[in-house]
Amino acid sequence: MKTAYKTAELNYSQLQSVRFTEKPLLVLAGAGSGKTRVITHKVSYLIENNYPPHKILAITFTKRAANEMKERVFKYTGVESRWISTFHSFCLKIVRSFVKFLNNGLKPDFIVYDEDEAFKLFKKVCKDNYFDQDQALNLFKRISYLKQHGEINDSVFQDYRELKIYKTYESALIQCNAVDFDNIQLFAYKLLANPEISNYFKYMFDYILIDEFQDTSPIQYSIVKSITKNGNITAVGDPQQSIYGFRGAVVDNILKFINEFNPKIIKLEENYRSCKVVLHVANTVSELIDEKWKSLVVKLKNTKTDEGTVKIALHEDEHSEALWILNNVKALTESFSLSQIAILVRARYIKPAIKEVFARAGILLDDVDDYDFFKRTEVRDVLSYLKFAYNPSDYVSFERAITTPPRRIGEKTLKQIAELNETDYLKATKVYANTAKGNKRDALLSFVRFIEYLQGFLNDPAQALNIVVKTTSYVDYLKEKFKDDCEDRFASIKELFVLLKRYKSLKDFIDDTLLYNGNRSERQAVKLMTVHTAKGLEFDAVFLPSLERGIFPDVRCEFDEEVRCFYVAVTRAKKYLFLSACKTRERFGSRQGSAPGKFFDYIKNAYI
Numbered sequence: 001m002k003t004a005y006k007t008a009e010l011n012y013s014q015l016q017s018v019r020f021t022e023k024p025l026l027v028l029a030g031a032g033s034g035k036t037r038v039i040t041h042k043v044s045y046l047i048e049n050n051y052p053p054h055k056i057l058a059i060t061f062t063k064r065a066a067n068e069m070k071e072r073v074f075k076y077t078g079v080e081s082r083w084i085s086t087f088h089s090f091c092l093k094i095v096r097s098f099v100k101f102l103n104n105g106l107k108p109d110f111i112v113y114d115e116d117e118a119f120k121l122f123k124k125v126c127k128d129n130y131f132d133q134d135q136a137l138n139l140f141k142r143i144s145y146l147k148q149h150g151e152i153n154d155s156v157f158q159d160y161r162e163l164k165i166y167k168t169y170e171s172a173l174i175q176c177n178a179v180d181f182d183n184i185q186l187f188a189y190k191l192l193a194n195p196e197i198s199n200y201f202k203y204m205f206d207y208i209l210i211d212e213f214q215d216t217s218p219i220q221y222s223i224v225k226s227i228t229k230n231g232n233i234t235a236v237g238d239p240q241q242s243i244y245g246f247r248g249a250v251v252d253n254i255l256k257f258i259n260e261f262n263p264k265i266i267k268l269e270e271n272y273r274s275c276k277v278v279l280h281v282a283n284t285v286s287e288l289i290d291e292k293w294k295s296l297v298v299k300l301k302n303t304k305t306d307e308g309t310v311k312i313a314l315h316e317d318e319h320s321e322a323l324w325i326l327n328n329v330k331a332l333t334e335s336f337s338l339s340q341i342a343i344l345v346r347a348r349y350i351k352p353a354i355k356e357v358f359a360r361a362g363i364l365l366d367d368v369d370d371y372d373f374f375k376r377t378e379v380r381d382v383l384s385y386l387k388f389a390y391n392p393s394d395y396v397s398f399e400r401a402i403t404t405p406p407r408r409i410g411e412k413t414l415k416q417i418a419e420l421n422e423t424d425y426l427k428a429t430k431v432y433a434n435t436a437k438g439n440k441r442d443a444l445l446s447f448v449r450f451i452e453y454l455q456g457f458l459n460d461p462a463q464a465l466n467i468v469v470k471t472t473s474y475v476d477y478l479k480e481k482f483k484d485d486c487e488d489r490f491a492s493i494k495e496l497f498v499l500l501k502r503y504k505s506l507k508d509f510i511d512d513t514l515l516y517n518g519n520r521s522e523r524q525a526v527k528l529m530t531v532h533t534a535k536g537l538e539f540d541a542v543f544l545p546s547l548e549r550g551i552f553p554d555v556r557c558e559f560d561e562e563v564r565c566f567y568v569a570v571t572r573a574k575k576y577l578f579l580s581a582c583k584t585r586e587r588f589g590s591r592q593g594s595a596p597g598k599f600f601d602y603i604k605n606a607y608i
C-alpha cells in the first residue's frame, strides 16, 4: 500500500465524516466545502481499514467525476477501485448480469440508446401509429419522468392512444434489443425487487458512498436503499444545489433519507473554493433560498484570505456583452490559464454571440455541452455501422448506417423493409433486395455484404472502424458535407479510434464509455457550458452573462429552482466572478428590449 490518506488535507468535520462508520451518515453542506473531497478520502480510508476495495461502491454524478475520483484514490492508496461509477453505469452492470430474470425478451448482448437515439425510435413509433408528431416530445418526456419516479404502469395513461404509444415503444426497444437510459435504471430497480438479487448486491458491497445526493431521483434512491447493508452508507449533498427537479430528482430525498435511515448528520461550514467577495455573493444568493431548506444548510465561512473580484455590468446588447467578456478574458490570461476560465449560461441560445466574438478574436473556446462526444454527428455515423453489425435488430443504427453517406435509399424503401416484420434488419434488407431491381438492388446488396464482412471484425472494433471509414469513403463525405470544420470532425474519428483500440468487443466499449464526454475538457481553451453541466466543477474565473428577465431566472421554471441554479453558478468561481445583462437582445429573429432580471438587481443592490 502507498501513502496513507492525508489527514492533513481535512478539517475536523471532514475527518469526522471520513472516520465515521458506525451508522448511516449524511454530510450536508454548501458549495465548495469539500463534500466531494470527503467521499474520495473516505474511500481511501475504508481501503486502509481493511474494507476490500472491490466491496466499496462510490456513486458520482458524471463519468468525469468518477474518473477523477478513481485517480485520486489510486494516488492515495495505490489501489484500483472498480466500483467508482455513475448511477447509470452501475445500473447497467446490474441489468447485464441479471437480464434473464427480467423475462421481457431483452437479450444479454443488448445495446444502450442515448436520449437522441431513443427519441428517434419513439418518433418512428408515433409516426407508424398516426400519433400527433407535435405531441411526441411531450409524451416522451412524461414517460421518462414517470420512469424516473418508478411510477410507470399502464394505468397512469388516461388516453388509450398514449398507452398504445408507450407500449409499442417499449416493445420496439425490446425488438431492437436496446434499452434507453431510463430503462437501465428502471430495470435495475425491478431486478432489485427480487430479494435474491438485492441480497446478492448486499453481500457484494460492504460500504456505499454517494455524491450529489440532492439530485438523486426517487428510483435511484430506492436502488440505493435496496442494496445498503447494516446502514453502511455515506451520502453527501447540498439541498441548495438541487437543480435536476425537471429530470425527476427531488430534494425531498434528503428528508426521506433522514427519516428512513436515521443517519448521523454532519455539517461542513468552511468554504475552501472561493475568495471572500465571491463567497459573499454566494451567501447573499442563499438568502433567497426557500425557507424549507434553511434548517438543513449552513452559511459558509471563508478560509481564503484573498479578497477576489466581483464585477457587474449592464450592456447595450449581446455583442457588446460578448466583447466585454472577451476583453476580460484577455486580461485574465496574464495570470490564469484559459481552461481555468468558464462562461456559464442558463440556456444554449445565449451561446452563439459569444462564440462568434471568440472565433473572430482567435481565442480558443470549447463548447463543453456540444462536445458530448457520442452525440457528435461523425461519431454517431461511423458507430452506427459497428452497432448495426453487432446487433442487426437495432433499427436506429440500421437506418443511420444505410443512409449515411447517402446510398439513394429513401424513406419509402426503409418503411417497406421495416414492414417485412423481421427482427433482423440485415435479413430483411436481403429479402427486400431480392425483390428490388437495378441500382437499388445493387446498393442494398452491397450494403448487406459490407455489414456481413464487418461482422468478421467485431472482436477488433478499432480495425472495424478503419474498415468503415475506408469502405464508405467517409472522409470524402465529411469534406463535402462539412467544409468548415471537417478537420475537427476527423479529429473525433481519430479519438474514437484510439478509444476503440482498448476494447476487444463493442459491448465492452459501449458499457465502459456510457456518459463519456470526450477528452477535450483537458484542452487549453475557455470553457463555455450550461450551468447544469458545471455542477461540481470549479474555475478561477466565472462569467455569468445574460442575467435578464425571463432568461435567468428562466420564466419557464419555478423560481425556487432558478435560485438554486444561480447558487450553483455563482459558487463555481474561485477568484473572479463576472455578472452581466443586456438592454436589448435579438430573439426569434428581431431585436427586442430586454431588462436585468431579479438576480442581477439583487446582487447589484447588495453591492453598489
Ligand code: ATP
Residues within 6 Å of the ligand: 009, 010, 011, 014, 029, 030, 031, 032, 033, 034, 035, 036, 037, 038, 238, 241, 271, 272, 273, 535, 536, 537, 538, 571
Ligand atoms: P460542490 O458543492 O460544488 O460539489 P464540494 O463541497 O464537493 O463542492 P469540493 O469540490 O470537494 O467541494 O472542494 C472544493 C475545493 O476545496 C476543492 O478545490 C478542494 O480541493 C478544496 N478543499 C476541500 N477541503 C479542503 C481542505 N480541508 N483544505 C484545503 N482545501 C480543501
Ligand code: MG
Residues within 6 Å of the ligand: 035, 036, 037, 211, 536
Ligand atoms: Mg462536490
